[in-house]
Amino acid sequence: MTRLQGKTALVTGAAMGIGYAVAERFIAEGARVVLADRNAAAVAEAAGALGPLARAATMDISDEAAVAAAFAELEAAGWTPDVVVANAGVQLFGHDAPAADLDLDVWRRTIDINLTGTFLTVKYAVRALLSRGGGSIILTGSPTAVNGEGRDFTAYSASKAGVHGLGRTVAAAYADRGIRVNTVQPAYTETPLVAAITDDPDSRAAIVSRIPIGRAGTPADVTGIMVYLASDEGSFATGATFSVDGGMTTL
Numbered sequence: 001m002t003r004l005q006g007k008t009a010l011v012t013g014a015a016m017g018i019g020y021a022v023a024e025r026f027i028a029e030g031a032r033v034v035l036a037d038r039n040a041a042a043v044a045e046a047a048g049a050l051g052p053l054a055r056a057a058t059m060d061i062s063d064e065a066a067v068a069a070a071f072a073e074l075e076a077a078g079w080t081p082d083v084v085v086a087n088a089g090v091q092l093f094g095h096d097a098p099a100a101d102l103d104l105d106v107w108r109r110t111i112d113i114n115l116t117g118t119f120l121t122v123k124y125a126v127r128a129l130l131s132r133g134g135g136s137i138i139l140t141g142s143p144t145a146v147n148g149e150g151r152d153f154t155a156y157s158a159s160k161a162g163v164h165g166l167g168r169t170v171a172a173a174y175a176d177r178g179i180r181v182n183t184v185q186p187a188y189t190e191t192p193l194v195a196a197i198t199d200d201p202d203s204r205a206a207i208v209s210r211i212p213i214g215r216a217g218t219p220a221d222v223t224g225i226m227v228y229l230a231s232d233e234g235s236f237a238t239g240a241t242f243s244v245d246g247g248m249t250t251l
């Protein structure tokens with residue numbers, strides 16, 4: 001499996017969950033991968049587990065200085081990426097809420113990471129990709145951006161709607177310079193992010209009942225589309241959203 005031979009990828013939020021699975025799969029496909037995360041210890045351990053084709057970078061995507069410094073360090077080390085997966089995100093269970101009950105602080109914390117942080121990742125990714133003559137940017141979206149699935153998570157859902165819009169805008173702006181931008185939209189995928197659902201049998205049964213295929217997603221379910229979009233096989237795909245949701249958005 002060498003569909004990503006010769007590529008250097010950067011994946012944010014790669015210490016665990018979907019980001020880690022994507023990093024692991026990209027390496028299996030022959031890429032070098034920078035695992036970036038704000039959790040320094042966890043990302044160092046994660047990169048260590050993946051061997052010499054993996055490299056750790058500590059960066060909080062909501063901090064522009066940290067993002068700029070991480071990209072500069074990669075350039076100096078000869079690891080400028082030509083594939084960037086802007087995947088890091090948070091969902092503040094127990095705090096995010098329907099609009100009338102949502103604290104401004106919770107809204108701001110969510111938007112700061114999920115939307116502003118994705119923008120900052122994309123900003124420096126575009127600069128890096130331009131220096132490499134083009135490449136692929138993949139954003140992690142959510143069905144909550146497009147339907148009522150996230151009705152109790154106003155901040156999260158709005159932040160993801162912003163991510164979907166950002167992807168289309170940046171795709172249009174840079175298509176003629178060899179940069180493709182696409183959004184992958186997983187549904188309920190069992191990772192540490194959604195432990196509040198996974199660990200509660202009633203909540204878990206309720207969400208699985210809204211997935212026509214009849215099971216929860218796994219991080220591995222999301223990696224195949226990421227490989228396609230990162231590789232040259234996806235060279236005519238840009239500005240699009242790819243659902244991997246067991247049919248959840250058909251309901």
Ligand SMILES: NC(=O)c1ccc[n+]([C@@H]2O[C@H](COP(=O)([O-])OP(=O)(O)OC[C@H]3O[C@@H](n4cnc5c(N)ncnc54)[C@H](O)[C@@H]3O)[C@@H](O)[C@H]2O)c1
Pocket residue numbers: 012013014015016017018019036037038039059060061062087088089090091113117140141142143185186187188189190191192193194
């Ligand atoms: N799990 C799901 O059901 C699901 C569904 C749809 C979309 N998503 C999206 O997929 C992406 C990955 O989610 P996951 O389920 O793997 O989550 P996760 O919580 O398992 O992992 C997220 C990782 O992102 C890191 N992170 C959080 N904030 C960060 C920041 N400011 N800077 C850098 N790193 C940061 C965390 O440290 C963690 O390692 C997120 O954007 C999430 O919104 C998840």
